[in-house]
Amino acid sequence: MTNHHGDFIWYELMTTEGAASAAFYGPLLGWSFSGNDEYREIQGSEGGVGGMLQLTPEMTAGGARPAWVGYVLVDDVDKMVESIEHGGGRTYMPARDMPGIGRFAMVADPQGAAFYVMKPIPPANDPDKVSNAFSYDRPRIGHCAWNELHTSDPAAALHFYGQRFGWVKDGEMDMGPMGKYAFLRHAGRAPDGSPPGQGMLGAVMPKVPEVPVSAWNHYFRVADIDAAVAHIEASGGKVIHGPVEIPGGDYSLNGIDPQSAFFALVGSRKG
Numbered sequence: 001m002t003n004h005h006g007d008f009i010w011y012e013l014m015t016t017e018g019a020a021s022a023a024f025y026g027p028l029l030g031w032s033f034s035g036n037d038e039y040r041e042i043q044g045s046e047g048g049v050g051g052m053l054q055l056t057p058e059m060t061a062g063g064a065r066p067a068w069v070g071y072v073l074v075d076d077v078d079k080m081v082e083s084i085e086h087g088g089g090r091t092y093m094p095a096r097d098m099p100g101i102g103r104f105a106m107v108a109d110p111q112g113a114a115f116y117v118m119k120p121i122p123p124a125n126d127p128d129k130v131s132n133a134f135s136y137d138r139p140r141i142g143h144c145a146w147n148e149l150h151t152s153d154p155a156a157a158l159h160f161y162g163q164r165f166g167w168v169k170d171g172e173m174d175m176g177p178m179g180k181y182a183f184l185r186h187a188g189r190a191p192d193g194s195p196p197g198q199g200m201l202g203a204v205m206p207k208v209p210e211v212p213v214s215a216w217n218h219y220f221r222v223a224d225i226d227a228a229v230a231h232i233e234a235s236g237g238k239v240i241h242g243p244v245e246i247p248g249g250d251y252s253l254n255g256i257d258p259q260s261a262f263f264a265l266v267g268s269r270k271g
Helices: 018-029 057-061 077-086 154-165 225-234
Strands: 008-015 032-035 039-044 047-054 067-073 090-098 102-108 114-120 144-151 167-174 180-186 200-206 215-222 238-245 251-256 262-267
Touching: 008 018, 008 114, 008 144, 018 032, 018 039, 018 047, 018 215, 018 225, 067 215, 067 262, 077 090, 077 102, 077 114, 077 154, 114 215, 144 154, 144 262, 154 167, 154 180, 154 200, 167 200, 215 225, 225 238, 225 251, 225 262
Parallel strands: 008 047, 067 114, 144 200, 215 262
Antiparallel strands: 008 067, 032 039, 039 047, 090 102, 102 114, 144 215, 167 180, 180 200, 238 251, 251 262
């Protein structure tokens, strides 16, 4: 696989109702699905984007809740888990192998934001396969367009991720009372010395007090932000912020899906 250490390669929705979640997100983002009731793979306009994991009663009893979680590619899952724990993070799910897919673990940074680390196995018929689940190079409908960390300690988070993934701060925007919006760039290099991976990844910002925990927020691209609002409101979801215009002329919003998972969208305004 030709993605680099520190690249986002997959996004997963943990949900209590897989079929209902597919019915909500499919028309919203133009997604199609394959798989079964336990795990549905998501296809965007130009390839795989992620999956939907059906939470079992045992999972919810253990504290799992509907949420979107991103996967970051790493060169060595076990060493990365050790590094994360050494740096004050924690392991939610120990490293394990998925036959034919790869090795992965679910972890959290020191402020509590959850994510996966993964070393995938490239398909035998496509050893140079590249994940464009995060569409960093150009707009792709239905793919992730921005990765935003809401954290109780932005400076500590920048240091933590920078040490492990080669991510660096690349400028900032003053949000007044809300603090600084620090742009995040992948500046690391692959072990073979090749150029860095996905370039501009997203941003890090202070968590607002009413949000209980630090968390990653992943923005998926829609074709029409106003049509997206209409679908959300007609399908049992809720828009909690936006749409607001962002640099570049697009609009973004934050919402809650019918199963109570937070999600975010970005797209143009057609009207």
